[in-house]
Amino acid sequence: VEAAAIALSGFVFHHQAWQKLAVGILSEELPKQNYKDGVNKELSLHYQTFGMEAYGIVGCCMLHNGVCLPDGWKEWLGRMCEFVSHCCWCEQAVCEFGDNDEGKIVDLVGEHIDHYNYVLQLLSLVLGMRYHSFEKVTENVGWWFSSESIDRIKSLPIYDNSRSRCFSEGGNSFLRSSDGSILIGIDHAALGFGTIAAHGHADALSFQILKDGKRIFTDPGTYIYHCQIEERNIFRRTDHHNTVMINGEEQSQVLGAFLWGKRAETKLLSYSFQEDVDELTASVTGLCSVVHTRTFRFGRSEGVLLINDRFDKDCDWTASFVIARDYELSVSDCRVTCDAFTLESCEGEIRIEDIFVSEQYGIKEKSNAITASSAIRRRLMNVTFSPS
Helix, strand or coil: CHHHHHHHHHHHCCCHHHHHHHHHHHHHHHHHHECCCCCECCCCHHHHHHHHHHHHHHHHHHHHCCCCCCCCHHHHHHHHHHHHHHHEECCCEECCCCCCCCCCCCCCCCCCCCHHHHHHHHHHHHHCCECCCCCCCCHHHHHHCCHHHHHHHHCCCECCCCCCEEECCCCEEEEECCCCCEEEEEECCCCCCCCCCCCCCCCCCCEEEEECCEEEECCCCCCCCCCCHHHHHHCCCHHHCCCEEECCECCCCEEECCEECCCCEEEEEEEEECCCEEEEEEEEECCCCCEEEEEEEEECCCCEEEEEEEECCEEEEEEEEEECCCCCCEEECCEEECCCEEEEECCCEEEEEEEEEEEECCEEEEEEEEEEEEEEECCEEEEEEEEC
């Protein structure tokens, strides 16, 4: 973002040395900070689009000044747009992992904006490839591009995100039902970027489910950074995500608000996306050295998700399922029901607990988490999610 500011200053003041310096830095950083499949190494969707916004604004400035985009930009930024597109349900809601502090570079509206739609529109126009429907043109884009440019992009075929896809290097996968109503996001990624993994959460093998654009199983969000360090830690904890805590230990070691010590190791073991069934298996080895292997099997036609958890050693486990706000839950034996879904577990005691989720930075609200826990010896835990 700082390099982007230098580049823009170079164009404003017609200072080519600044342009060359900044564009060179931006070109060098694309392969350093992103995986080849288009996932940013911060492993935070919002930080990915924050960086993409910087490239998009510089690219927009280049186009208006008759300067060609540098070699490699279209390829790298195009793959990043594909990833963001797969995170989205019909341009209305997203599956996002990691921090989101709602940072943005330019906002001509002055209120909460949909950063993901804006960035996909911006980069569509810069790259000359359509990653958004453009049914509603965002304010920034409307000022920066002519109606002719926007109409030209709208005439192009839109990128197809309707099928399930695994971003195996970046570590996120997205499963979609046959009718497109259900989107499932799965995190089998590393903790975060570099030596500090600043914006990662201890959420390996967690998942999210959206149905008709409404969140059901949700990520807890970010809530806060510096002001309340205990709250910062709570929202990054393993048991605050839709995964399994083993022997009461975090997957990775928290050392500070933006600093991690020992980290969990994740592995993508296999995946197969067929016409009727998607299946993905990954493992995580956390601080307690127990290998947790989780298989997701999704019937695309009926929308039923089977989650199978296995452990290679004796352990006490607690599986968490964080529910979005405003659902009334009912528990009977090993089944939880509500108007949106049924969840059944074949192992462990099921409880409903109070939890806080944060849909906007700085705001937290009460919700519920379903937990299943037990002490087992190398046995299986099966959880079945069925939409109502």
